[in-house]
Amino acid sequence: MSLRVVGPMVLLLLEYAFVLAVGPLLLSLGRRVKARSQGRTGSPLLQPYRDLWKLLGKGAIYSDTSSWLTRWAPAVSFAALLAAVPLIPWLVLPAPLGYVGDLIVLVGLLALSRFIVALAALDAGSTFGGMGSSRDMWMGALAEPVFLLVIFAFGGPAGSTQADVIAARGVALGLGYLSPPLLLAVVAYVLLLLVETGRLPVDNPATHLELTMVHEAQTLEYTGRDLALLEWGQGLKLALMLGLLAALAVPWGLATTWGLLFLLAALAVTSLKLLGGHLFVSGLETRLAKWRLFRVPDLTTLAVVLAFGSLALTYVVGGGA
Amino acid sequence: MILAEALLLGGMVLFVGGMVVAWTRPTAGGVRGSFLLGSLGCAVAAIQAVELLVTGTAPSLAIGFPGTTTGVPLLALSIQEDPLSAFFLLVVAVSGGAVMLASVGYVDRYVHERRGRLAGLCNLFLLSLVLVCTAGTVFLFLVAWEGMTLVSFLLVVHEHHEPENRQAGLRYVIMSHAAATGVIASLLLLAVGTGQAGWGGIAQGTARLSPWVRDGAFLAALGGFGTKAGMVPLHVWLPGAHPAAPSNVSALMSGVMVKMGIFGLLRVVLDLLGGGPSWWAYALLALGALSALVGVLYAIVQHDLKRLLAFHSIENIGIILMGIGAGLLFLNLGYPALAALALAAALLHTWNHALFKSLLFLGAGAAVGSTGTRDLERMGGLIRRMPGVALGFLVGSLAISALPPFNGFVSEWLLFQSFFAAFTTGSAGTEMTFSALAAVLALTSGLAAYCFVKAFGITFLARPRTPEAAKAAPAPRTLVAGMGILALFCLVLGVAPILALDLAGGPLRELTGTTLGTGVPFSVFSSLPGPGSVSLPFAPGLLALLLAGVLVVAWAFWRLRGAPQVAPGPTWDCGMDRPTPRMEYTATGYAQPLTRIFRDFYRPRDHEERRPALQPGWGDLSRIKRWAREIEDPVWRWFYLPLSQGTLHLARRTSRLQSGRIHAYLAYMFTTLVLLLLLVRVVWGGTP
Structure with a gap:
């Protein structure tokens, strides 16, 4: 095989390794920030990896009420998230397999992952599972218009819904990419990220009270490897949403030419962006209390207004140089 | 070509054969044979449609007098297919064939009385649908249209011992006939205005018509065909009529018949009138967005499974109407390539909806048939009693919720792309309008996913909520086979939508003068063709490959780590006592x-x-x-009830004219005649 085929494939594998590895780290970083702000030391940064390794070695217990759906759901949900990895430029532009799909495909894959988990949550017939499923799908439905509007707001000036095309425009424009509409779109996206990844004030990933759970309530019946996949999937989803934010809001640092040095630099820059982004989100979380469930529409409505504002503002000031 | 005519006629003869068999031998075997003949007829018709779409050979049959030689050209009857008719014929035939196959065992088990009549009417229904698609002249189209309405009415009231069904049927037949007025008015306005009876002739003459006549024809078509399609606020017959009919008929009505409204609208607005002023487009976009939102919002709160599906038909019709509206607007603005993109989304979604909605109704029929209730709260746990049906319903749920890698996602994705394409027009108003529509479409598909987790989860998962659900009989094999065909189509058109886009090329050229991906070859694994010669940023084949690849890697990893020890146990539920079915989440609670x-x-x-x-x-x-x-539904209480009461009131007032005296009636007739003559004199200036 020629270098033209092998090169992108190697790069893609590298990206997969990076995203899979960084997901759990993001989760533990968030916990660490919260612990520190509460005066605790918190668990070691590598704890999630140990947890995953332990869980992956364990067998599983399935409720005798459940069906084949329960057994397949974690793998399918994880696969949907993995399939979304090539849609985002992590290291180089254009993304090695970026032509597979655009950001609307990404929305579809995230929805598929959510749909399957929500179905499986109903499978065991537990009340908490049903509650989490209903709430998660409800929030997902409210978040979907925000996602599309944000895509339109970012993509409109670039004339494309593809993440690497939008990022490439940003890299080419340099600091001229920054503009008031971009800022509004970024704020809308951050609100969306809070809802999509189940962060405070929408959902508390560290809660132990079943009645306030949203995402966690859906995984209550899972054990062993399946639980590992679901937890890992949460980290993966966080990495995807942050990676997209990094690519759309601060695309600088992505390599535009191939070369080992460029790749290493891009790897360092992207890691910094993800960690920095998550530090910001976690910092935000420590300043917020969990909202009542029925205030979530306020948040999504605000995000819709901001995204629309970004679109409208483009005509007033132009979408960057 | 002789072959095309032979295929089309052969299909029709098979339907007639199905009718004859069912009515002369209403035994179990006769009924089964009748459904099989109908299924075969659909297969033959599908082959003919594909032949036309691929090779362009159109059958042409003149029935009786060929019109041009007689003095009444408007009464000409002929069958004349163009790519648009062939595409809709294909939509009818694929879903129809699968539903007829599924009916073979379904009817055997669940409907004991009058099943001969049911089988015969189903065949007649399909014949009328095929005729609606293939009619080449106004008169034959109207006859077939009316036949389709009447036969479907008989099917809706098939189980007429239930007063509820009779009422739904009555509402349906009244609204359909009110709508038929619109259809007739629209087509006659065009036919009389141009002096032509065939589609081709009318299409050439409509440019010369006055804007008033064109607007009138558009509005009449919108009302008439919109009612049949289930467009809000003309939808109120639909959530009643579809659940009332036997489930295989619901699958035909919701999957196929509703699409004839879309067909008629495309025929009149784009083919015959060739597009129009921008307010037509905005009207369609607004009504489409309204239908999509109202449909899905009411679907979520239903706990009658078939009613829930019926409301989703309204939602999907809304999505299709948005596509047509976008196409119309792009044509009006002078972007035929973008119009082709929007209309491709509309056409594809039409076919996709026909596939997954028939699939879902067949699944619902199996669930309803074996539990004896349509109430979600009385089902549950059916995945173990009928695994094949559950898998089919799951595929349908994924497809209708617009999730990859199924067909519903592709058509909604294309629609999003056509909305996004508004950014190339450079007009701020257009861009903001389409951004808002994209938000509406996104909310709609998010809510549809919410609704279908509920519909599938409450029906098929957890523990049975009633003894009937616990004892539900497994579904007949032909039913599972019919669902399997439809599910396979949902997957194939999601992985390789290029096949459907290729078939839609002819209709697109007919409606917009251009098509997608002109002059560039596209394969299953390449990106989708876009407006002009560019390609769109989505390669569904590759995405499916990626999904499958990741799953295979995960599975291999599983094997490498050794088979996991799997143990059964009770549902944990955070340490509560073993939950009972009464503690499961309900459909009402899910939507709360x-x-x-x-x-x-x-x-x-x-x-x-x-x-x-x-x-x-x-x-x-x-x-x-x-x-x-x-x-x-507030539309019924706040719009239709006052309307019907007002009509009754007016009728009572008018009935005072009926005095019972002959000379009074003669006077009425004379007055009417004079008035009509005056009207003719005024309107046509003395030359009728």
């Missing part, structure tokens, strides 16, 4: 977050039944014995 935030829209009426507190101090909650929530 939404009914709460849209309280002002739904205006739910809650019914509570109370009893004395179980123990003193246990508080208010233990006193509620039963709790039910009722939500009704």
